[in-house]
Amino acid sequence: MAIAASDAANQPIGLALAEIRPSGQSAEVLSIFVQPTHRQQGVGAALLERLTAELSLRGCSSAHFIYTTGQPTTKALERLLQKGNWTLPQPRMLVCRSSTEIIANAPWMRRQTLPSVYEIFPWQDITTAECLAIQQTQASSPWIPRDLYPFQPEKNLEPLNSLGLRYQGQVVGWMITHRLAPDTIRYSYGFIRQDLQKMGRLISLIANAIQLQIDAENIPNGIWVVSCSRAPMLQFVRKHMAPYLTSIEETRGCFKSLINDASQPTTSVQIADRETLIIEKPTACVTYS
Known part of the structure; x- marks a missing residue:
């Protein structure tokens, strides 16, 4: 409309x-x-x-509105929403941008050797049996947040560096990326099973995915999207990624009955x-x- x-x-x-x-x-x-x-x-x-x-x-x-901060018109827009009796805007996502040349210098980009019980693999190589196992366990006892579910209907999935992680032969995590333009990859969402999250395995997945983009040589731009509800990942971005980013923007959302x-x-x-x-x-x- x-x-x-x-x-x-x-x-x-x-x-x-x-x-x-x-x-x-x-x-x-x-x-x-x-x-x-x-x-x-x-x-x-x-x-x-x-x-x-x-x-x-x-x-x-109801009507919903999602917008990006950091624009010259952001304050005027938020005043407009307030006057129109929309709800108070809430943080939704951080949108981080950088180049492969810059982010390659981050200390956490140094290759990390995972224990032999782990295997990083191209996401396109996931087997039918593994897909079925994830779907069945999610249906019987949900363990994956809805926004991080790996089988979402979407276009432009990037085969170059969308990665999965196996632990003792079982798929326990993934880093899903999308090609937004010939020179730009978006790191859309990553997930590691809860009992393994404190071991830094997601950072290893991210670093490996970025390295594959760097090795491709002709894709210089990256965008990393992080949910504001994921406190550990937000902390990592602000403490360890921020010095190697060219910009950080926040998306906010509000609605009106x-x-x-x-x-x-x-x-x-x-x-x-x-x-x-x-x-x-x-x-x-x-x-x-």
């Missing part, structure tokens, strides 16, 4: 996008953009108000002493006159 704003000359000045989830009960706000020359005039508020009203009309009971939203979207709102007409269309338009 798109809500667009235009000025008196019918020139586009803003756009808000949302996607209704398959359940039809909730939606994700994908972006809100206002031309710099028209900011701080209430345009963003009008777009967001109309967008949530339209979502409510289409049966959504649409149950009590007005049943009909407003047909006009006052913005900076000018009346704004909202045109009723599936892809609506906020027109300045």
